Amino acid sequence: MIVDSDKNILSHTLYSQIPEMQKFGGVVPELAARAHILAIDKIVKQALNDATLTLSDIDIIAGVAGPGLIGGVIVGWEFAMGLAQSTNKQLIAVNHLEAHALIPRLTNNIEFPYLLLLASGGHTQILIVRGARQYELLGETLDDSAGEAFDKAAKMLGLGYPGGPAIEEHAIGGDPSAYQFPRPLCNQDNCNFSFSGIKTAARTILNKEAEQINIKNFCASFQQSVIDCIINRLSNAIACTPEIKTLVIAGGVAANLAIRSAMEKLATDNDMKFAAPELKLCTDNGVMAAWAGIENYKIGNIMTEPVAPRPRWPL
Ligand code: KG4
Numbered sequence: 001m002i003v004d005s006d007k008n009i010l011s012h013t014l015y016s017q018i019p020e021m022q023k024f025g026g027v028v029p030e031l032a033a034r035a036h037i038l039a040i041d042k043i044v045k046q047a048l049n050d051a052t053l054t055l056s057d058i059d060i061i062a063g064v065a066g067p068g069l070i071g072g073v074i075v076g077w078e079f080a081m082g083l084a085q086s087t088n089k090q091l092i093a094v095n096h097l098e099a100h101a102l103i104p105r106l107t108n109n110i111e112f113p114y115l116l117l118l119a120s121g122g123h124t125q126i127l128i129v130r131g132a133r134q135y136e137l138l139g140e141t142l143d144d145s146a147g148e149a150f151d152k153a154a155k156m157l158g159l160g161y162p163g164g165p166a167i168e169e170h171a172i173g174g175d176p177s178a179y180q181f182p183r184p185l186c187n188q189d190n191c192n193f194s195f196s197g198i199k200t201a202a203r204t205i206l207n208k209e210a211e212q213i214n215i216k217n218f219c220a221s222f223q224q225s226v227i228d229c230i231i232n233r234l235s236n237a238i239a240c241t242p243e244i245k246t247l248v249i250a251g252g253v254a255a256n257l258a259i260r261s262a263m264e265k266l267a268t269d270n271d272m273k274f275a276a277p278e279l280k281l282c283t284d285n286g287v288m289a290a291w292a293g294i295e296n297y298k299i300g301n302i303m304t305e306p307v308a309p310r311p312r313w314p315l
């Protein structure tokens, strides 16, 4: 995946492990890391071919150094380091979360600062993005992430992995008030999330209703509870940041059209602009890493000493 500083995506090469992960109902870290090893050099060659470029045309190499499942991070980051060293090119250590946080700027033409909901399989946070490497955390999940809640609910229903797209699809046309899900923390004056209670409610409803369950109504009700929590928590964030005029969603969960449209309405109601990445740039991809590399390069944030791969790396 190759991007230039004029915001052109020269190639968007993606190797998805989803079909392999579906056999196991989720990500198996060791298998994912091995699949990375087998794929990575082919992906890089493919990205150059797709862009009709050679390595000598590339100015900067960006690699994700974390946070994430460490096996996959090690493979990607060590490869990026090796490639940069052997070609004598500048290397940028990209934070996976920052890549999600900055990608809306590639296609949406938005300026700093903005209020961001970063919702993925590993994280759910509300942040003020003031610039590359300038983040202020307003709130985050106290337990599961939003993506995890979707994945776990889908697993209970036997809808497979990843759960988010499956729940979203089944929710279409369902009755969002058919089943009672809680809205955790929604009476609290902060910007935190909690999704474990929604997950427990899903289990309780499924145990009680068993075969009688209406999957469409169940998915619509579950998704509505997540949306209500997001809107309630974001309303608190908006109330304490009146100077910020742009509301943004990023991370895998940003691919959910119902969540996007609820956030767009919230933005309109508060005289804010709304932005979300193109659908194919929401879930993990190399374009967002390349773009975060350019954003960091522009502010002179280049590597001066070796960076070790990191399973945890808060913004
Ligand atoms: O950002 P991402 O690709 O990987 C991580 O960094 O975790 O996010 C993956 C998560 C998964 O939990 C997946 O179920 C969720 O994003 N997701 C969705 C949708 N598409 C992906 N959640 C809700 N609705 C979707 N359409």
Ligand code: ZN
Pocket: 096, 100, 120, 121, 251, 252, 283, 284
């Ligand atoms: Zn991600």
